[in-house]
Amino acid sequence: MSPEPAPAGTIRAEHVWKRFRPDHGRLLLRDRIERAGRRLRDRATAPTARATGGGRGGDGEWSWALRDIDLHIRPGESVGLIGSNGSGKSTLLKLLTRVMYPYAGRIDVAGRIGALIEIRAGIHPDLTGRENIYLFGALLGLRRREVAARFDDIVEFAQLAGAIDRQVKFYSSGMQMRLGFAVAAYLEPDVLLVDEVLAVGDAVFQHKCLDRMRQVLEQGTTLVFVSHDLAAVESVCGRGVWLDRGTVRVDGTMQQALAAYRGSIEAGTGQQPAQRADEPVRLLKCAVRGAEREQIASGGPAVVEIEIGGDTTGPVVLHLGVSEGTANLVFSFNHEILLDGGDAGHRCTLPHLPLPRGRYTLWLGAHSSWDPDGQALMSWHAATSFDVHGPELDAPPRAVVRAAPVFVPHSWERL
Numbered sequence: 357m358s359p360e361p362a363p364a365g366t367i368r369a370e371h372v373w374k375r376f377r378p379d380h381g382r383l384l385l386r387d388r389i390e391r392a393g394r395r396l397r398d399r400a401t402a403p404t405a406r407a408t409g410g411g412r413g414g415d416g417e418w419s420w421a422l423r424d425i426d427l428h429i430r431p432g433e434s435v436g437l438i439g440s441n442g443s444g445k446s447t448l449l450k451l452l453t454r455v456m457y458p459y460a461g462r463i464d465v466a467g468r469i470g471a472l473i474e475i476r477a478g479i480h481p482d483l484t485g486r487e488n489i490y491l492f493g494a495l496l497g498l499r500r501r502e503v504a505a506r507f508d509d510i511v512e513f514a515q516l517a518g519a520i521d522r523q524v525k526f527y528s529s530g531m532q533m534r535l536g537f538a539v540a541a542y543l544e545p546d547v548l549l550v551d552e553v554l555a556v557g558d559a560v561f562q563h564k565c566l567d568r569m570r571q572v573l574e575q576g577t578t579l580v581f582v583s584h585d586l587a588a589v590e591s592v593c594g595r596g597v598w599l600d601r602g603t604v605r606v607d608g609t610m611q612q613a614l615a616a617y618r619g620s621i622e623a624g625t626g627q628q629p630a631q632r633a634d635e636p637v638r639l640l641k642c643a644v645r646g647a648e649r650e651q652i653a654s655g656g657p658a659v660v661e662i663e664i665g666g667d668t669t670g671p672v673v674l675h676l677g678v679s680e681g682t683a684n685l686v687f688s689f690n691h692e693i694l695l696d697g698g699d700a701g702h703r704c705t706l707p708h709l710p711l712p713r714g715r716y717t718l719w720l721g722a723h724s725s726w727d728p729d730g731q732a733l734m735s736w737h738a739a740t741s742f743d744v745h746g747p748e749l750d751a752p753p754r755a756v757v758r759a760a761p762v763f764v765p766h767s768w769e770r771l
């Protein structure tokens with residue numbers, strides 16, 4: 357008896373492997389014969405056995421983009437796929453759309469798929485924008501009448517009113533991306549797959565895309581969203597999957613996946629710029645603590661203690677900043693200090709640290725007061741990390757982007 361078909365919007369990937377051959381150069385006949393021989397020998401070996409060896413296949417030429425991926429996504433779920441460059445995010449989306457096929461494993465996507473995985477994916481350059489919309493609709497299995505009912509919304513969203521009867525090859529990349537996203541998001545797919553759409557559009561269009569994704573989710577569509585804009589992914593997705601060198605490192609809530617991913621970036625020392633050697637102003641010590649050696653609490657006091665050395669004399673502008681993870685600078689300020697050529701300690705007190713629970717990085721740099729735009733006396737670098745204890749920030753409504761975490765004390769009363 358065949359198993360029950362999965363409900364539309366279900367995505368299931370079981371033990372999925374995908375590999376690529378990096379060298380696409382021309383091969384001599386001798387190389388081809390050698391490869392064919394190796395392939396024949398390989399056939400006798402099981403896929404997983406061939407897959408071992410740190411990303412290299414048995415013939416030493418293949419590298420694994422995805423290794424043993426298992427994912428089950430239910431209808432209506434919103435999944436953010438995060439991970440560093442080359443971790444396999446786009447490859448996974450391409451497998452889901454069947455633009456390419458896995459080497460081993462099984463992929464099932466139930467229902468109609470709307471996808472924007474490459475700017476020009478699914479868009480035919482010789483057809484007009486109008487023809488592309490109808491063609492895409494037909495590929496999704498929609499009737500002409502059904503596409504016509506959504507046509508005006510698509511054109512309005514993509515801001516292409518004046519260009520819809522022009523061939524797409526004459527569109528700018530921004531126009532093509534807007535058309536691709538609008539078509540994918542307005543033709544009511546059961547599954548919407550979006551890869552890095554925010555990288556191309558301007559800020560207004562980015563917000564429109566996030567807003568549209570939220571509406572699509574409210575209609576019950578399944579969303580898989582790939583982006584390096586972590587705040588945007590966090591604002592739309594409830595579930596987070598962190599891909600690391602082709603494997604799933606964390607599959608949990610979006611917050612869990614982001615915390616683990618950010619933590620790994622921080623732990624990977626060398627990824628954070630350290631102070632350069634031989635700079636005129638040297639940071640000898642740096643610590644962040646709460647008042648009276650207590651831990652730092654949201655809204656409570658924090659004390660930054662630093663010791664500066666070097667031969668420089670005279671007034672110097674010290675820059676201090678705090679970032680979430682290594683990326684988002686939450687705040688920064690400057691302070692002028694007077695150096696006398698010896699080592700000296702400086703203390704900065706922040707009476708109410710406006711940060712919610714989390715791990716933060718303290719950044720420091722210094723410039724001459726006489727030449728604030730000139731060469732840094734101490735380059736901007738990550739000096740230390742510290743933890744803040746307190747409440748998590750409440751989540752904003754879906755598709756509203758929170759740029760940086762700021763804890764603002766507040767109280768409510770009923771009138």
Ligand SMILES: Nc1ncnc2c1ncn2[C@@H]1O[C@H](COP(=O)(O)OP(=O)(O)OP(=O)(O)O)[C@@H](O)[C@H]1O
Pocket residue numbers: 376377378420421439440441442443444445446447448
């Ligand atoms: N068509 C291809 N031919 C050869 N190698 C490929 C191909 N597509 C992807 N790869 C390789 O597979 C690995 C995963 O790539 P993929 O584009 O899926 O990563 P990603 O996580 O989407 O990265 P990014 O964040 O930079 O977009 C990389 O090592 C990449 O070089």
